Amino acid sequence: MKTLGLELYSKLYTARRSEQRIAEEYLHDEMKTPMHMSMGQEAIPVAVCQALHADDQIYVTYRSHAAFLSKTNDIERFFAELFGKETGTAQGKAGSMHIADHTKGHMCSSAIVASCVPLAVGASFVHKQQKSGRIACVFFGDGAVDEGVVWESLNVACAMQLPTLFVCEDNNLAVHTSRQVRQGYKSLGDVLRGFECSIFESASTDVEELYQTATEAIGAIRTSGRPSFLHLKCYRYLEHVGINEDFDAGYRTKEEFEEWRKRDSLDIQRKRLVDAELKESVELLEAEINERIDRSIQKAREADFPKIESIYQGVYYEKN
DSSP states (O other), X not given: OOOHHHHHHHHHHHHHHHHHHHHHHHTTXXXXXXXXXXXXXXHHHHHHHHHSOTTOEEEEESOOHHHHHHHHOOHHHHHHHHTTOTTSTTTXXXXXXXXXXXXXXXXXXXXXXXXXXXXXXXXXXXXXXXXXXXXXXXXXXXXXXXXXXXXXXXXXXXXXXXXXXXXXEEOSEXXXXXXXXXXXXXXXXXXXXXXXXXXXXXXXXXXXXXXXXHHHHHHHHHHXXXXXXXXXXXXXXXXXXXXXXXXXXXXXXXXXXXXXXXXXXXXXXXXXXHHTTOHHHHHHHHHHHHHHHHHHHHHHHHSOOOOGGGGGTTSSOOOO
């Protein structure tokens, strides 16, 4: 049985190594879906998904990889979907930006900024009405905070005291535009403190610290019934969409990246485990995940594409 530290590292390593393999394979042009990589930001969805119960729900942005893998641990169907194969989560029709598995609580990923926020609030209303004890968690970037629907949804969740976990993955960017240019206020936390919700803020890249913060936020929901808002700072390593670096674009510096890279969440957690004399367990874990990823990519490559008639399926609700 894995310890908490190993479990968190397993999720971190799975997300990071999966994206590294995406970057290696993407050049072959077999994966046609656009890729919004989670690299550098993985610790947030890993920590939050670890803290949630298995039957809690998550609603995710188009930067979906780390959240999907952390919630479902389904590497096989993940790669099948990226390759556009019928063995994927949506028969290859969703791709990276819309990957989901509602049977494991990953309800949707959406390419429309902030569009999942009201869906999560609606789900949390259902959970409250049914007294199920479940939480609806929604991930969004700081760019989404510029959308009115975020504030409308937060207002409803606070006014009705709904079990919603708002998770703002704040990398200070809306594509290429920094917060300072976009927002007419200095502190998101100061604005949030006017709402009837529990607020938690962190700039840590330590997955165990983030797990504790997420656990406190989730515990506050379960105890009080009111929403929690996690405002977590992070840094996106790669370009907004794609597999490359983009420091030559001029909107951020390589020096900024290097400062964040010194606090890489994967390195921090690996060192902690090695220092705790768990190096052998770490290396075994990494080897198992590497093998599983390689096997998943091979199976995805060999799988069939969906049949042409399936293009008409899943467009509208189909009653069984």
